[in-house]
Amino acid sequence: MTTNNLSNSSLLILTWNANGLKQHKDELLFLLKNPFYTPKSCINIYGYKAYFVCHPDGTSHAGAAIYIKSNLSHHPLPPYIFPHIQASGVSIITQNNIPINISSIYNPPSLGIDSFLVISQP
Secondary structure (H helix, E strand, O other): OOOEOEOOOOOOOOOOOOOOOHHHHHHHHHHHHOOOOOOOOOOOOOOEEEEEEOOOOOOOOOOEEEEEEOOEOEEEEEEEEEOOEEEEEEEEEEOOOOEEEEEEEEOOOOOOHHHOOOOOOO
């Protein structure tokens, strides 16, 4: 967990379907500086902490990741890893000690959005 709290006016969330992370590293770096995973393909980006989940078969398809600035107060949420869906999540702590939960979820297009149900409890 890091030490700085999030100001309500400084939250910026970027969503991006990388369609393969290693070959698009320069694009991601550009997006982070200018507002499919495996354990071997997750990249380190200075100033950011990565939380990622892979498809349970360990191959480079599906999966989800979240990169969060290292100086934000946060902690990872339990990963959700099944063949039909993968999710990585973090809880960011605001200045008022109010958590904001953010998840990156991969659901294959062939299964559709109705193929899963995610319930978040405080």
